[in-house]
Amino acid sequence: MNVHFIIHEAFEAPGAYELWAQTRHHTITHSRVYLGETLPNNARNIDLLIVMGGPQNPNTTLSECAHFDSIAEQRLIRSAIDQHKLVIGICLGAQLVGEALGAAFSASPHPEIGNFPLTLTAAGKENPLFSHFGDSLDVGHWHxxxxxxxxxxKVIAVSEGCPRQIVAYSELVYGFQCHMEFTRDVVEQLIGHAGKHLDATHDRPFINSISTLRAHHYEEMNGKLYIFLDKLVEKYQYTQSA
Known part of the structure; x- marks a missing residue:
């Protein structure tokens, strides 16, 4: 499996997604656009495209952020989808997947930062890739x-603060507004970037304080993500051999 990551900022690390790819001995490549690394011309040599999050949104222009080319990323995402490759978007990445398919992103009813439960929808409970999630699962958020x-x-999972947490765009294409890749190290990088702004907003209903963020455990969430990814790869390999 060739896994390619688009990473928009150093503090938006791929975390458990990359750890999973390493433990499964997949080939890993990156477009760390914040370092000036270029995007692939097309998805021909990619099996799984993972588009990470960032402080940008799909409408952010090159004049506003010189290293983020939303249109080029959407073009690559669309190329991967059209070639029946696996695509996973996380946070900003999920919004870019939707945009690449003609679905405009929007503001969430509430910003969420911290750990809060997901609830599977009827569609989520029917999807075998998520059968191990249970009815509810605590996961990371930062959006x-x-x-x-x-x-x-199909909306697979919702939270109290956001009605679109996991979206299945097809059997091979998923958007995760939530951050199941969070580890203690990844969260520490985000805290370092956000600074004291976090403690000024923790009185909102779905924003944790810095001390609460640091106290969370992420291992169970990461394990559930690994199982989902293994199931998704198995489905992809079956479609490739059919």
Whole structure:
């Protein structure tokens, strides 16, 4: 498996997604656009495209952020989808997947930062890739917006603060507004970037304080993500051999 990551900022690390790819001995490549690394011309040599989060949104222009080319990323995402490759977008990445398919992102009803439970929808409970999640699962969050929905997409999971936490755009394409990749190290990098702003907003209903963020455990969430990814790869390999 060739796994390619698009990483928008040093503090938005791929965390458990990359740890999973390493433990499964997949080939890993990166476009760390904040370092000036270029995107692949197309998805021909990619099996799994993972588009990470960032402080940008899909409408952010090159004049506003010189290293973030939303249109180019959407073009690569669309190339991967059209070639029946696996695509996972996380946070900003999920919004870019929706945009690439013609579904505009929007503001979430509430910003969420911290650990809060997901609840599977009826569609989520019917999807075997998520059968190990149970009815509810505590996961990481760090967002203001949420991905758009296409006519064929299915919302897999919601939270109290956001009605679009996991979206299945097809059997091979998923958007995760939530951050199941969080580890203690990843969260510490985000805290370092956000600074004291976090403690000024922790009185909002879905924003944890810095001390609470540091006290969370992420191992169970990471383990559930690994199982999902293993199931997704198995499905992909079956479609490739059919």
């Amino acid at each position: 203001n917006d949420m991905p758009g929905l296409t006519a064929d997409s």
